[in-house]
Amino acid sequence: MAGRTITFCGFMGCGKSTVGRIVARRLALPFKDTNDVIEYLEEMSIDKIVKQKGEEYFRTLENQIVLSTSEEERVMAVGEGGFNETTIATLKNMGPTIYLDLSFKEVKRRMMMSGKKKEILENENLFGLFIKRRSLYTRAHFRIWTESLSVDEVVESALRLI
Secondary structure (H helix, E strand, O other): OOOOEEEEEOOOOOOHHHHHHHHHHHHOOOEEEHHHHHHHHHOOOHHHHHHHHOHHHHHHHHHHHHHOOOOOOEEEEOOOOOOOOOOHHHHHHHOOEEEEEOOHHHHHHHHHHHOOOHHHHOOOOHHHHHHHHHHHHOOOOEEEEOOOOOHHHHHHHHHHHO
């Protein structure tokens, strides 16, 4: 796996960052979360970036971060929109891509439990976005249905795949 990046993708709440961090720790590799990189560079939260500068600006940054990622051995979580027509080929060429899948009902449940992103839950186009992105995520090398698994079980599944 030398020089390869293991990338986790999926819709919000699927566990990309949580699972990615654990997998990175287990493999003794660095971890990169594209949302964290964007927040660091912009010195504000993703929510503030979108509110102040617009979603198009944020998505452009997201693509730039993904496309400028050097090919090195690491684990990476890409934000919900970071696995797209512009970035998929690059991410797949860097190493294994793993789609953490779950139902829309579970996405909403997890978001409600976290107390975050309530305005997103009220977005009437959320289900359409979920379906649209799902069609992109299915192009990942691997898919793990996370809904009925514990975090440890998802981690073990991912490690078996890579």
